[in-house]
Amino acid sequence: MMEFSEIFFKYKDLISIAVYGTAIMLIIIGLYGVLLKKHLVKIAIGLSIMDSGINLLFVAVGYIQNGTAPIFSPGHEGDVAKMVDPVPQALVLTAIVIGFAVTALALSLIIRLYKHHHTANIDQINSLKW
Amino acid sequence: MVISPVHYIVAPLLAAFAIALLAKIYKNAARLVPGIVLFYNIIVSLVLMPQVLEKGMISEVIAGWKAPWGINLVLTPFSAFLATSVSVIGFAIWLYGYKFKVRLKGGEVKYYEILQMMMIAGSLGVIITGDLFNMFVFIEIVGITAYSLTAFYRGRDGAEASFKYLLIGSLASTFLLLGILIIYTQTGTLNMAQIAERMPMVPQTMKITALIFFLIALGIEAEMFPMNGWAPDAYSQAPSPTSAVFAAVVSVAGVYALIRVTFTLFDVEGIHQYLIVMGFVTMLVAEISAVAQANLKRMLAYSSLGQMGLVLIAFGIGSHLAVFGAIFLMLNHAVIKALLFMSGSYFIYNSEDKRLVGLNGIHKRLPFVSAIFSIAAFAIVGFPPFSGFWSKFYILIAAGDKNMIILIIGILMVTIIELVYYLRTVARIYFYKDEVEHTEHRPSINAIISMSFMTLFIIVIGVYPDLISGYLHQAADSLLDKANYIQHILK
Numbered sequence: 001m002m003e004f005s006e007i008f009f010k011y012k013d014l015i016s017i018a019v020y021g022t023a024i025m026l027i028i029i030g031l032y033g034v035l036l037k038k039h040l041v042k043i044a045i046g047l048s049i050m051d052s053g054i055n056l057l058f059v060a061v062g063y064i065q066n067g068t069a070p071i072f073s074p075g076h077e078g079d080v081a082k083m084v085d086p087v088p089q090a091l092v093l094t095a096i097v098i099g100f101a102v103t104a105l106a107l108s109l110i111i112r113l114y115k116h117h118h119t120a121n122i123d124q125i126n127s128l129k130w
Numbered sequence: 131m132v133i134s135p136v137h138y139i140v141a142p143l144l145a146a147f148a149i150a151l152l153a154k155i156y157k158n159a160a161r162l163v164p165g166i167v168l169f170y171n172i173i174v175s176l177v178l179m180p181q182v183l184e185k186g187m188i189s190e191v192i193a194g195w196k197a198p199w200g201i202n203l204v205l206t207p208f209s210a211f212l213a214t215s216v217s218v219i220g221f222a223i224w225l226y227g228y229k230f231k232v233r234l235k236g237g238e239v240k241y242y243e244i245l246q247m248m249m250i251a252g253s254l255g256v257i258i259t260g261d262l263f264n265m266f267v268f269i270e271i272v273g274i275t276a277y278s279l280t281a282f283y284r285g286r287d288g289a290e291a292s293f294k295y296l297l298i299g300s301l302a303s304t305f306l307l308l309g310i311l312i313i314y315t316q317t318g319t320l321n322m323a324q325i326a327e328r329m330p331m332v333p334q335t336m337k338i339t340a341l342i343f344f345l346i347a348l349g350i351e352a353e354m355f356p357m358n359g360w361a362p363d364a365y366s367q368a369p370s371p372t373s374a375v376f377a378a379v380v381s382v383a384g385v386y387a388l389i390r391v392t393f394t395l396f397d398v399e400g401i402h403q404y405l406i407v408m409g410f411v412t413m414l415v416a417e418i419s420a421v422a423q424a425n426l427k428r429m430l431a432y433s434s435l436g437q438m439g440l441v442l443i444a445f446g447i448g449s450h451l452a453v454f455g456a457i458f459l460m461l462n463h464a465v466i467k468a469l470l471f472m473s474g475s476y477f478i479y480n481s482e483d484k485r486l487v488g489l490n491g492i493h494k495r496l497p498f499v500s501a502i503f504s505i506a507a508f509a510i511v512g513f514p515p516f517s518g519f520w521s522k523f524y525i526l527i528a529a530g531d532k533n534m535i536i537l538i539i540g541i542l543m544v545t546i547i548e549l550v551y552y553l554r555t556v557a558r559i560y561f562y563k564d565e566v567e568h569t570e571h572r573p574s575i576n577a578i579i580s581m582s583f584m585t586l587f588i589i590v591i592g593v594y595p596d597l598i599s600g601y602l603h604q605a606a607d608s609l610l611d612k613a614n615y616i617q618h619i620l621k
Contacts, residue, residue: 027304034297047300054307061315087320088311091263095307098270102300105277109293116286127287 019060026053040110040120044103051099055092062088133177135190135205135258138213141167141174142251146244153240160240164247165224171217171254175210182210183604187618189260198321204260204619208457208605212257212386215461219378219468220250222580226472227371229574242282242369249275249375253383260619262313262320262395265387266306269351272380273299279372280364291363298360302350309343312336313395323619326394326612341398344391351384353438355412362419365431366484370475373427377434377471378464385438385460389445394612405446410540413439417547425484426474429551430467433510436548437463440541444525447532453606454599455524461598462521462588466510469584472577473503479571486555491564499573500559502581507552509588512545517591
């Protein structure tokens, strides 16, 4: 029986492909939800999934195999090359907050639209022309 | 106290949060504070403009980390000019809307002012930031406040327009993040000057991919065809002073972001031709749609898209004179379109609905506003005694210098379309018979002062364009001189 960590190191390339693949899949699923779904709440969910995909992609870009946290501590000054890139993580934090605000706003607009139209189907809400 | 570029962003942002507290102490604070802050921004401009013109560029380091490690603010003559005009026009719109906000119910004034201040702070941030991710954050601030303001009136149409805007805005932010991600993985930096420096080493395929993401995302913000479907809905559903801010501030910030990214960051061949073609299509489609509109604010919104198309064409031509004309047109559009929305909204108050039919013979009831609206309409089409003439004139001369005869013919033909619907509207105001009885809303004194000030500006600049052409030449120079931008920040 192999330990889990041994499996991890044996297939580490596969895992990094899996992370990138998942991120891109999430973005595509989100785009599908936004562009093709008719229900307003499903569209909002699609937006949210798309945001998650982007965030995962950002973190994956900064990731280093066997990397350490980007903190200088006594005895580990030489590990700069092994530290994961902190910039994408900082960006992701900001992007998460923005995504949260947009989702909250979208849901509140959906509630108002539902109150006025008594439906959440986007095809039936068309008092304005494009 | 030393005045620095960061005050442009900090003052309105602080005010936005202070309003909520101050309004609890003194009821009128919510209405007074934005005016004070925007006036302070004008003072900041007056102090900084001479310095920028003398030194060529001010780079402000935030939190003690020098560029490219920290986030920096860059005030080039181009961005300083835009920041100044945004502050001044923001102040004029505040003055205009002062009485307008009295009509809102007590609690709502506060929210309106908070959102408006955040929107102006975000736009100023987009204009003066030197960091790519920072630009994304400011674009999102503008976006979220703009969605909220579009839905400010609690009707169903406002919510619908706002939801459309939010959907397309979120797609824009997704693409913008993807573009930033590609740029970051390729260059390892987010500082715009350093990206520009390292861009020649990036493989061509990556460059093109990132550029496409940026063009989609910033094209949405800059109201470029075909991603500008949100604009007419948002413009027509938002409160009137907000429509003026959309036209005068938000669209300026969007075009600035697009131009900064395409001109400074990327060095891809063919981008100029792309801007010309997309600008022309934007202009043509928008002006033709404007003719078909029965709603005054939608008509003005489509006209706004058309002007933005012309700005993109002018930037696409790319010579010094064309960029000069483009910046001039951005200023003219900001002033004149804001004025059209301001005076137009008094027509809307005075008629039952927002349709053009309500304008019939309105000059008898609102002589002053009608005169202002007509002057602004002539100015934006480009009649000679007004400032709109010069910007179009310089763009046409620049196109002529490059032998783009078809482009000149196209622009002039679209101008005729523009002339048709503006003259039709002015004719309605002056020559049609008014058959319906209406309630009267006369313009308030502060609105009259604000509108007269802006009309005066249009006429004075129209007669003496040399008053500002010096600044404009330096702004155009600074945009085109990429090497100086890189060297100045990274020195």
